[in-house]
Amino acid sequence: MRxxxxxxxxxxxxxxxxxxxxxxxxVGGSSSVRGKAIEAAWRGQVECLACGIRExxxxxxxxxxxxxxxxxxxxxxxxxTGTALYHVGDPGQAVFTVRFGLVKLVSYLADGGQRIVxxxxxxxxxxxxxxxxLNYEHTAIALRPTGTCRIPREIVNRLAERTPRMHAQLxxxxxxxxxxxxxxxxxxxxxxxxxxxxxxxxxxxxGTDGSDCTLxxxxxxxxxxxxxxxxxxxxxxxxxxxxxxxxxxxxxxxCDVEALTRIAGS
Amino acid sequence: MRxxxxxxxxxxxxxxxxxxxxxxxxVGGSSSVRGKAIEAAWRGQVECLACGIRExxxxxxxxxxxxxxxxxxxxxxxxxTGTALYHVGDPGQAVFTVRFGLVKLVSYLADGGQRIVxxxxxxxxxxxxxxxxLNYEHTAIALRPTGTCRIPREIVNRLAERTPRMHAQLxxxxxxxxxxxxxxxxxxxxxxxxxxxxxxxxxxxxGTDGSDCTLxxxxxxxxxxxxxxxxxxxxxxxxxxxxxxxxxxxxxxxCDVEALTRIAGS
DNA sequence: CGTGACATTGAACCGCGTCAACCTCGGTGG
DNA sequence: CCACCGAGGTTGACGCGGTTCAATGTCACG
Numbered sequence: 117m118r119x120x121x122x123x124x125x126x127x128x129x130x131x132x133x134x135x136x137x138x139x140x141x142x143v144g145g146s147s148s149v150r151g152k153a154i155e156a157a158w159r160g161q162v163e164c165l166a167c168g169i170r171e172x173x174x175x176x177x178x179x180x181x182x183x184x185x186x187x188x189x190x191x192x193x194x195x196x197t198g199t200a201l202y203h204v205g206d207p208g209q210a211v212f213t214v215r216f217g218l219v220k221l222v223s224y225l226a227d228g229g230q231r232i233v234x235x236x237x238x239x240x241x242x243x244x245x246x247x248x249x250l251n252y253e254h255t256a257i258a259l260r261p262t263g264t265c266r267i268p269r270e271i272v273n274r275l276a277e278r279t280p281r282m283h284a285q286l287x288x289x290x291x292x293x294x295x296x297x298x299x300x301x302x303x304x305x306x307x308x309x310x311x312x313x314x315x316x317x318x319x320x321x322x323g324t325d326g327s328d329c330t331l332x333x334x335x336x337x338x339x340x341x342x343x344x345x346x347x348x349x350x351x352x353x354x355x356x357x358x359x360x361x362x363x364x365x366x367x368x369x370x371c372d373v374e375a376l377t378r379i380a381g382s
Numbered sequence: 383m384r385x386x387x388x389x390x391x392x393x394x395x396x397x398x399x400x401x402x403x404x405x406x407x408x409v410g411g412s413s414s415v416r417g418k419a420i421e422a423a424w425r426g427q428v429e430c431l432a433c434g435i436r437e438x439x440x441x442x443x444x445x446x447x448x449x450x451x452x453x454x455x456x457x458x459x460x461x462x463t464g465t466a467l468y469h470v471g472d473p474g475q476a477v478f479t480v481r482f483g484l485v486k487l488v489s490y491l492a493d494g495g496q497r498i499v500x501x502x503x504x505x506x507x508x509x510x511x512x513x514x515x516l517n518y519e520h521t522a523i524a525l526r527p528t529g530t531c532r533i534p535r536e537i538v539n540r541l542a543e544r545t546p547r548m549h550a551q552l553x554x555x556x557x558x559x560x561x562x563x564x565x566x567x568x569x570x571x572x573x574x575x576x577x578x579x580x581x582x583x584x585x586x587x588x589g590t591d592g593s594d595c596t597l598x599x600x601x602x603x604x605x606x607x608x609x610x611x612x613x614x615x616x617x618x619x620x621x622x623x624x625x626x627x628x629x630x631x632x633x634x635x636x637c638d639v640e641a642l643t644r645i646a647g648s
Numbered sequence: 649c650g651t652g653a654c655a656t657t658g659a660a661c662c663g664c665g666t667c668a669a670c671c672t673c674g675g676t677g678g
Numbered sequence: 679c680c681a682c683c684g685a686g687g688t689t690g691a692c693g694c695g696g697t698t699c700a701a702t703g704t705c706a707c708g
Contacts (some may be wrong), residue, residue, distance in 0.1 A: 136669095164575045178489060223564060223567075223568045225568060225572060226646075227647065229572075231567065231572055232497070233564045233567055234564075245557055245560075247553065248550075248554060248557055250557070253473075253561065253564070254527060254564075264418060276549070277546060280543055283542070283549060284514075286553060287513065287514060287553070287556065288514060289515070290553065290556035290557065290559075290560065291510070291511055291514055291556065293556075293560045294521065294556065294560055294563060297560060297563035297564060297567070298489060298499045298519070298520075298563060300567065301489075301497065301499055301563070301566065301567050301571060302489045302491060302497050302499065304644065305567060305571045306491060306495075306497055307491075307493075308695075309695075309696065333654070333655090333656065334654075334656095335654085337704080342571060342572060343696075343697090344696075344697060345654090346655095346656085346657090346697075346698080346699095347695090347696055347697075349654095349656060349657085350656080350657080350696090352655090352656095353655080353656060379691085380492075381492055575661070575663080575664070586672090599686075599687090600686075600687065600688095608666060609664075609665090610664075610666080610688090611687085612664090612666080612667095612687095612688085612689090613663090613664060613665075615686095615687060615688060616664095616688080616689075617685085618687095618688095619688060619689080649687090649694105649708100650707105650708090651706105651707085651708085652705105652706095653704105653705090653706090653707105654703105654704085654706105655702105655703080655704075655705100656701105656702080656703070657702075658699105658700085658701080658702095659698100659699090659700090659701105660697105660698085660699090661696105661697085661698075661699100662695105662696095662697085662698100663695095663696090663697090663703105664693105664694095664696100665692105665693090665694080665700095666692085666693085667688085667689090667690105667691090667692090668687090668689105668690085669688100669689085669690080669691105669692100670687105670688080670689080671686100671687080671688070671689095672685105672686090672687075672688095673684105673685090673686090673687095674683105674684095674685095675682105675683085675684090675685105676681105676682085676683080676684105677680105677682085677683100678679105678680090678681085678682095
């Protein structure tokens, strides 16, 4: 594994904003601002109930009266590509529900390199370790423009005490993380590089329209697959030459799913 | 990845005992037998409270009166080396607390190969996906003579409803699984083979006495590290030649922790 | 138009997979 | 008691695949 060129090593345990952490904040409810205004009445109840992704989000199973017990601000925070939701080692004060976009969870290695251990999609929850009072165990970085809801840990913990529905949601989400971690190991870190790239592409297919997917930097792809940037680039380029991938825009491709499945199987 | 020689592919979704599943059952309490006797009064309350590893086990935080609500048999089941606690796809009816020994969680790959995704040590809990009504997601196999407590899922689920202490234990255990899965990826599936073997050895050090560890078959070690049996064997042999490992018994070694740490860092 | 970030490509090297031989050891049966 | 056998560990030879280092291409942006 090569040392990161721009890497200043694993981020320290502070929670100061890094220079590049340009965050687009759109506060969720009343006059509250991120990190302040604990007492402010919050009108997020309505918004949560009406949330477009609620059926797949952390609050999916909550009932109307459950929301009445939320007395801390839930902020909608949007992140530009490349900015961090939080850093490894930061004291975890909140979980983030991904509303749209894509987030990578990064682990930094002893040698300064990095490895992406998971991807979070809309409906997923980031930073659940904070619910146990732990520091964040990864750095979470937006791979595309990403919208989140930042939910203070006390809200979730209090709801979990109150209702077994929240309880069940949490367990399901933890289990999902384990599943995803295991799948990551067996499908993205096993077999030759070409098969790994193929499996990653299949994983990135847009659920809806079938055979389209949006890629990101070759370096990130390499960090997911445990191979170098060059190898990734070579393989993607080859897929393009052989028609398995068809560029339709900047980092947008149409895939020959059939062929990819065959390659992934080897 | 090479195809498994003895592999008959991923085990099917049945829960029938395989021919080689020689299980040493020592039933926990009254006259109950595994899988039967739901009504039998169970005297495990005493045994759980007196359990030697309770402070690190699933029931760690429970109080005396919590145990009064256990009305299903908790069996002590011991497994010989190589036998399965359960198979992937089996409908999960219970979790297993490991009392002594070592258990591997195996994922079977599309090509018939296998990958070990986690190790369970005394105090760890296997098969928690069963609590969510899911089928087992791995095959769990004892790497050494292993003792377990088989706890029916209803017991845990009912306790979790009753007491937030059980609730918290579950969340912590799920979180631990995620952590271990992430560590597995970053430390055992990253870097060159020699570093991986070194990290595995460091992971296997007996907590207590410092520099001793017990290895297992080279094939299993390879399946943990994502390398072949031959590579694993070569590296272990080299470590022995250079004095980093010192054989003290069958698959027992004393390690030069210093040297291993250096090699692991590369 | 210069500049920097990123993708691509080339060439050389070498780590590890692959295939195969051989060894050790424990068990089994004559 | 010994010959035989099979499983697992070790070692060698060879070649491929992926890393490494370096050069060039491409595009967005100031």
